[in-house]
Amino acid sequence: MKTDETQLKRASDAALTSLLNLTILPVIGFIALLLIYRKTRPGDIDRYHALLGIQINIIAAAVLFLVSTLMILLGGFDSPWTWVYVITYFTLVHTVFIVFALWALVRAWSGDKLKQA
Amino acid sequence: MKYESQSIAKLYFIAAIGLFVGQILFGVILGLQYVMGDFLFPEIPFNVARMVHTNLLIVWLLFGFMGAAYYLVPEESERELYSPKLAILMFWIFLVAGALTILGYLLVPYATLAEITMNDLLPTMGREFLEQPTITKIGIVIVALAFIFNIGMTILTGRKTVISLVLLTGLVGLAVFFLFSFYNPENLVLDKYFWWFVVHLWVEGVWELIMASLLAFVLIKVTGVDREVIEKWLYIIIAMALISGLIGTGHHFFWIGTPDYWQWLGSIFSALEPIPFFMMTLFAFNVVNKRRREHPNKAATLWALGTAVMAFLGAGVWGFLHTLAPVNFYTHGTQITAAHGHMAFYGAYVMVVLTMISYSMPIMRGQQAANAKAQIVEMWSFWLMTVSMVFITLFLTGAGILQVYLQRYSDTPISFMETQSKVEMFYWMREIAGLVFLIGLIVYIVSFFVKGEEVKMAEAE
Amino acid sequence: MRETFTKGMARNIYYGGSVFFFLVLIGLTVDTVESLPKTDNRENLTEEVAAGKRLWEINDCIGCHTLLGEGAYFAPELGNVYTRFGESTEAIKGFIKSRPVDGIPGRRSMPQFNFTDQELEEIAQFLKYADGIKIARDWPPNIQG
Numbered sequence: 016m017k018t019d020e021t022q023l024k025r026a027s028d029a030a031l032t033s034l035l036n037l038t039i040l041p042v043i044g045f046i047a048l049l050l051i052y053r054k055t056r057p058g059d060i061d062r063y064h065a066l067l068g069i070q071i072n073i074i075a076a077a078v079l080f081l082v083s084t085l086m087i088l089l090g091g092f093d094s095p096w097t098w099v100y101v102i103t104y105f106t107l108v109h110t111v112f113i114v115f116a117l118w119a120l121v122r123a124w125s126g127d128k129l130k131q132a
Numbered sequence: 133m134k135y136e137s138q139s140i141a142k143l144y145f146i147a148a149i150g151l152f153v154g155q156i157l158f159g160v161i162l163g164l165q166y167v168m169g170d171f172l173f174p175e176i177p178f179n180v181a182r183m184v185h186t187n188l189l190i191v192w193l194l195f196g197f198m199g200a201a202y203y204l205v206p207e208e209s210e211r212e213l214y215s216p217k218l219a220i221l222m223f224w225i226f227l228v229a230g231a232l233t234i235l236g237y238l239l240v241p242y243a244t245l246a247e248i249t250m251n252d253l254l255p256t257m258g259r260e261f262l263e264q265p266t267i268t269k270i271g272i273v274i275v276a277l278a279f280i281f282n283i284g285m286t287i288l289t290g291r292k293t294v295i296s297l298v299l300l301t302g303l304v305g306l307a308v309f310f311l312f313s314f315y316n317p318e319n320l321v322l323d324k325y326f327w328w329f330v331v332h333l334w335v336e337g338v339w340e341l342i343m344a345s346l347l348a349f350v351l352i353k354v355t356g357v358d359r360e361v362i363e364k365w366l367y368i369i370i371a372m373a374l375i376s377g378l379i380g381t382g383h384h385f386f387w388i389g390t391p392d393y394w395q396w397l398g399s400i401f402s403a404l405e406p407i408p409f410f411m412m413t414l415f416a417f418n419v420v421n422k423r424r425r426e427h428p429n430k431a432a433t434l435w436a437l438g439t440a441v442m443a444f445l446g447a448g449v450w451g452f453l454h455t456l457a458p459v460n461f462y463t464h465g466t467q468i469t470a471a472h473g474h475m476a477f478y479g480a481y482v483m484v485v486l487t488m489i490s491y492s493m494p495i496m497r498g499q500q501a502a503n504a505k506a507q508i509v510e511m512w513s514f515w516l517m518t519v520s521m522v523f524i525t526l527f528l529t530g531a532g533i534l535q536v537y538l539q540r541y542s543d544t545p546i547s548f549m550e551t552q553s554k555v556e557m558f559y560w561m562r563e564i565a566g567l568v569f570l571i572g573l574i575v576y577i578v579s580f581f582v583k584g585e586e587v588k589m590a591e592a593e
Numbered sequence: 594m595r596e597t598f599t600k601g602m603a604r605n606i607y608y609g610g611s612v613f614f615f616l617v618l619i620g621l622t623v624d625t626v627e628s629l630p631k632t633d634n635r636e637n638l639t640e641e642v643a644a645g646k647r648l649w650e651i652n653d654c655i656g657c658h659t660l661l662g663e664g665a666y667f668a669p670e671l672g673n674v675y676t677r678f679g680e681s682t683e684a685i686k687g688f689i690k691s692r693p694v695d696g697i698p699g700r701r702s703m704p705q706f707n708f709t710d711q712e713l714e715e716i717a718q719f720l721k722y723a724d725g726i727k728i729a730r731d732w733p734p735n736i737q738g
Contacts, residue, residue: 374610
């Protein structure tokens with residue numbers, strides 16, 4: 016069961032704004048994503064991808080900023096080891112989220128959910 | 133296999149894998165020398181082992197690219213290779229020249245090698261990655277010209293596709309920019325500036341064209357996605373590679389005595405360099421998602437996806453990490469560079485060659501794909517090598533950050549050698565990850581010999 | 594959007610973009626080469642320095658050391674070694690000359706190259722010349738290289 020063009024377009028836009036929020040347009044991308052979400056209806060593919068994007072970004076923000084902040088608080092700002100952990104961790108985990116959002120975008124383009132229906 | 137002459141690729145691929153093993157063995161030796169400074173000293177000092185490690189990498193990747201071209205071009209051009217005999221002859225010349233050069237590094241002191249090969253007549257030796265004796269460099273040029281002639285004639289007299297033309301452009305660029313290796317002025321700044329015309333314009337320029345075209349070829353084959361779609365992606369990826377990468381050369385001109393404007397140009401354009409790799413991931417994901425067939429070679433698909441992701445991670449993200457001038461001021465020439473170098477070379481170039489081998493080797497051995505058991509073993513080797521390379525990169529990054537802090541950032545900086553002893557733990561962990569990589573490579577080779585029932589495409593085409 | 598963006602447009606971006614930026618790179622290269630005399634310390638590039646550079650090359654010093662941050666990361670940066678060794682070519686020569694033939698147990702050690710006095714002088718002069726190159730922001734960040 017394929018969805019109509021507007022929904023497909025909106026699902027793609029949602030996945031794209033989610034990816035933008037993770038990369039070059041933090042915050043702005045998220046606001047755009049929320050605006051797209053408001054136009055969607057429950058059960059549709061565009062709602063699915065908007066929600067997925069929101070989830071990815073909230074989890075990413077939590078996992079990236081909370082953990083990094085904790086590392087800095089526990090390790091101390093002036094300790095080299097803090098930066099060893101924070102920079103390595105942030106770079107790797109951030110990329111994992113980006114790659115995941117890329118896959119979500121590709122799935123949105125084809126009008127699919129993450130898992131095969 | 134559609135054309136008889138494609139099978140020449142097999143010869144090149146076997147040599148490539150053999151030299152790959154040598155490269156990794158020397159990598160393990162180097163890793164050990166980082167923690168046991170006197171290991172094999174003075175018989176094989178660090179600089180000699182490193183030369184062998186990096187030169188073997190370059191040579192086997194070139195074997196891989198040539199093999200890939202010999203496989204791809206006849207199929208794309210829909211004709212036999214222009215001259216299979218020339219291809220075989222060049223194979224042996226290149227192999228013998230390469231082997232002699234490596235033996236030269238190992239058997240006599242480098243200065244003696246320079247003397248024997250009459251470096252004085254045209255001094256080109258002793259610069260990083262371009263350590264080959266001048267005569268070997270001339271040999272490389274001859275082999276490259278014969279190769280491009282052979283490939284070029286095949287393409288130009290056959291069907292011309294975007295993939296084969298992009299590949300040809302990349303290969304011609306490779307040969308042309310290598311000519312800068314013969315320019316070695318006494319002026320150190322000039323020397324360094326034009327040295328990058330080989331090194332940067334290879335790995336962050338024309339090699340990306342080769343890589344993208346090989347990836348596009350394999351993706352067409354395993355996914356059955358429309359050629360028009362793939363070609364559009366290919367054009368836009370290589371466009372971004374060159375638009376960002378050409379002026380992106382400037383990120384090497386921050387601290388070698390070149391004008392200040394490079395700080396801006398190098399930072400801005402090299403910040404764009406992740407884009408082509410980002411798009412390559414999007415491209416690979418997209419066509420695999422929209423695949424029109426279930427190709428029995430799952431391993432090749434895994435390698436193709438892995439190439440895209442790891443190239444983005446290693447070349448894109450880890451490059452961006454230290455490419456902005458204010459950051460690079462602190463990180464230039466530290467273990468951060470080593471971390472980036474390892475994952476970028478593995479993710480982009482090693483993996484794309486292995487993708488091509490994974491796809492074509494079973495076909496050259498008379499099957500559509502390797503048997504299911506062999507593919508499982510091959511996928512194990514994929515994960516072992518890829519995950520251990522991620523860890524090598526993480527440990528070197530850790531070492532690099534600590535090094536930057538202790539030696540350059542701190543208010544009370546300590547000396548290079550003192551810093552090295554403080555980061556030793558990371559070097560031990562890197563060495564362990566290196567050994568896992570070696571195991572992965574052995575598993576990879578084993579995968580070619582695993583027997584089992586043949587697998588076929590579900591639907592005949 | 595993806596329907597209106599054709600392969601022809603992608604191809605034109607590729608050709609146009611790469612030709613344009615290649616020309617820009619050539620232009621910038623001409624400008625860089627013309628302005629190098631201000632920074633590259635060529636006034637001190639004597640024959641002795643040139644001979645030192647050749648020795649630097651044929652002994653593959655770059656296989657362990659960095660020079661202006663480029664090379665291997667196994668041994669110290671040498672672009673500022675002249676400053677670090679108290680602006681003394683004698684100290685540099687003394688260090689190279691004193692390396693033990695069989696290395697140092699358990700530690701990294703520079704090989705003993707058995708240079709003549711003349712060769713030692715040439716290498717030291719080359720490193721002094723390299724130290725005189727004017728680098729942006731006086732890289733490296735401090736004397737430790």
